[in-house]
Amino acid sequence: MHRTACVALRVTPGQRRPRFGLLRSAGDVWPCVLEANAWRRRRHDAPLVAYQQLCRELAASGPGTFAELDTTGARSVLRRFSDAWFAAAKRRSAGDLSARFPRRRRGLVSVRWYHGTFTVDGCRVRIPTARGTSPLWVRLAREVPYPAEQVRSVTLLCEGGRLFLAVTAEVPVTVYPPGEEPDPARVAGVDLGIIHPYAVAGPDGEGLLVSGRAIRAEHRMHLADTKSRRRAVAHRAPKPGQKGSRRWRQYRRRTRLVEGRHRRRVRQAQHEAARTVVSWAVRQRVGVLHVGDPRGVLAIPAGRHNLRLRQWQIGRLLQVLTDKATLAGITVRLVDERGTSSTCPACRGRVPKPRGRTLSCPHCAFSGHRDLVAAASIATRVPGGGSTTPAAVVLPQVVTHRRAGRHLPGAGRSRRDPRRPPLAARGSVGPRWPTPPIGGESLAQQARIRDTYRTPGERQWKPH
Ligand SMILES: [Zn+2]
Numbered sequence: 316m317h318r319t320a321c322v323a324l325r326v327t328p329g330q331r332r333p334r335f336g337l338l339r340s341a342g343d344v345w346p347c348v349l350e351a352n353a354w355r356r357r358r359h360d361a362p363l364v365a366y367q368q369l370c371r372e373l374a375a376s377g378p379g380t381f382a383e384l385d386t387t388g389a390r391s392v393l394r395r396f397s398d399a400w401f402a403a404a405k406r407r408s409a410g411d412l413s414a415r416f417p418r419r420r421r422g423l424v425s426v427r428w429y430h431g432t433f434t435v436d437g438c439r440v441r442i443p444t445a446r447g448t449s450p451l452w453v454r455l456a457r458e459v460p461y462p463a464e465q466v467r468s469v470t471l472l473c474e475g476g477r478l479f480l481a482v483t484a485e486v487p488v489t490v491y492p493p494g495e496e497p498d499p500a501r502v503a504g505v506d507l508g509i510i511h512p513y514a515v516a517g518p519d520g521e522g523l524l525v526s527g528r529a530i531r532a533e534h535r536m537h538l539a540d541t542k543s544r545r546r547a548v549a550h551r552a553p554k555p556g557q558k559g560s561r562r563w564r565q566y567r568r569r570t571r572l573v574e575g576r577h578r579r580r581v582r583q584a585q586h587e588a589a590r591t592v593v594s595w596a597v598r599q600r601v602g603v604l605h606v607g608d609p610r611g612v613l614a615i616p617a618g619r620h621n622l623r624l625r626q627w628q629i630g631r632l633l634q635v636l637t638d639k640a641t642l643a644g645i646t647v648r649l650v651d652e653r654g655t656s657s658t659c660p661a662c663r664g665r666v667p668k669p670r671g672r673t674l675s676c677p678h679c680a681f682s683g684h685r686d687l688v689a690a691a692s693i694a695t696r697v698p699g700g701g702s703t704t705p706a707a708v709v710l711p712q713v714v715t716h717r718r719a720g721r722h723l724p725g726a727g728r729s730r731r732d733p734r735r736p737p738l739a740a741r742g743s744v745g746p747r748w749p750t751p752p753i754g755g756e757s758l759a760q761q762a763r764i765r766d767t768y769r770t771p772g773e774r775q776w777k778p779h
Contacts, residue, residue: 316487320459322459322479324453325456335423339422341391342422345424349417349420364397373390425470427470430466435463442469459484461482469482469483476572488641497643498600501602502601504692506607506686511686513591513636517601523592523595527720530723533581544573586635590639592604604648660683660688673685674688694709
């Protein structure tokens with residue numbers, strides 16, 4: 316299995332230029348191909364699109380055409396162009412006329428180098444450059460999370476004004492000691508949601524609830540910040556066609572940085588949530604996860620729910636969970652989740668949508684956690700939707716509660732719904748928290764339960 320980790324680059328202002336230079340040179344390769352093809356079109360020649368053809372053309376243009384960018388790096392751009400062209404051609408031949416061939420020029424294009432052309436040495440990676448120039452050593456903000464011999468490719472990219480190196484490695488599927496491997500006969504159901512990104516119901520009445528309230532709060536605080544920032548600068552926004560001031564450029568730059576940080580924070584929390592589910596499933600020896608696929612929800616026009624639903628990022632939640640589960644040797648199957656959160660598991664009657672988290676049936680006396688009940692029903696469903704003989708629903712009795720995004724600002728020890736930290740300045744997102752470890756679950760301060768009851772007459776403070 317291939318996994319990719321995105322590691323930030325540590326650069327001094329002087330080191331930024333050659334690294335951005337590589338991305339800019341790669342950005343020159345793309346319009347070069349476009350230009351060449353425009354010429355060919357005018358001469359009524361077939362366009363150059365096959366990867367081999369493009370590489371031959373690159374070799375003919377000689378070394379040093381693209382400044383410090385080496386052949387391997389330039390070829391990776393050609394590969395991407397060729398793939399994009401053929402993907403568009405395939406879609407168009409299938410009748411989708413909205414598919415366009417690549418035609419936009421881009422300033423910065425990410426560059427990829429494959430196995431054997433680069434060297435990984437702890438926190439440093441040696442990237443090849445054009446012949447005659449000295450190779451580039453880049454410093455990473457943390458160590459590459461994979462053993463050096465498993466790394467297959469590295470990609471230099473820029474996101475939100477920051478440089479990253481995406482390291483892709485071939486990771487073997489986990490091998491377990493005999494008796495501890497996931498059992499394919501043990502099935503757990505997973506319900507995806509907004510407040511609880513993952514609610515899991517296991518086979519023996521065990522359940523897991525991952526709370527995503529911190530993620531939701533991060534979305535809300537980010538939205539409030541964005542709005543107030545926009546309001547503050549609205550009066551000096553340049554008119555269309557007017558050249559923006561330097562101050563405006565700084566504002567735009569700041570916006571990009573904040574957006575990038577918000578995206579990274581949410582992504583990290585989603586990964587933590589999925590890691591929690593997979594670790595739990597491994598401990599429970601669950602071999603198969605039945606995941607309710609709610610993607611039909613997005614097709615319904617929901618008016619004001621649109622932003623919330625978009626922020627949910629179901630596709631990402633599904634993919635992250637599938638990746639981690641596959642790596643742990645657990646199979647993920649998508650099942651139809653229709654009706655699971657509105658059907659009583661005891662009497663199979665229809666239950667009106669509850670306002671809170673508790674589902675109580677008006678027909679019988681059943682009541683339970685809405686997401687866990689849905690997860691338990693999902694566990695009994697079969698992929699393909701052909702479940703005519705409903706299996707008995709095993710409701711979770713023992714529920715483990717976990718929170719995703721404990722590193723997020725405002726997520727304290729006891730706050731369920733993080734707010735802006737009281738000491739933070741207006742518009743600021745609060746103090747910075749350390750990044751969680753690479754392995755997975757957050758190591759931000761653990762929740763501490765104060766159960767130190769004082770006996771009568773005991774002093775609250777110690778005399779010095
Ligand atoms: Zn009922």
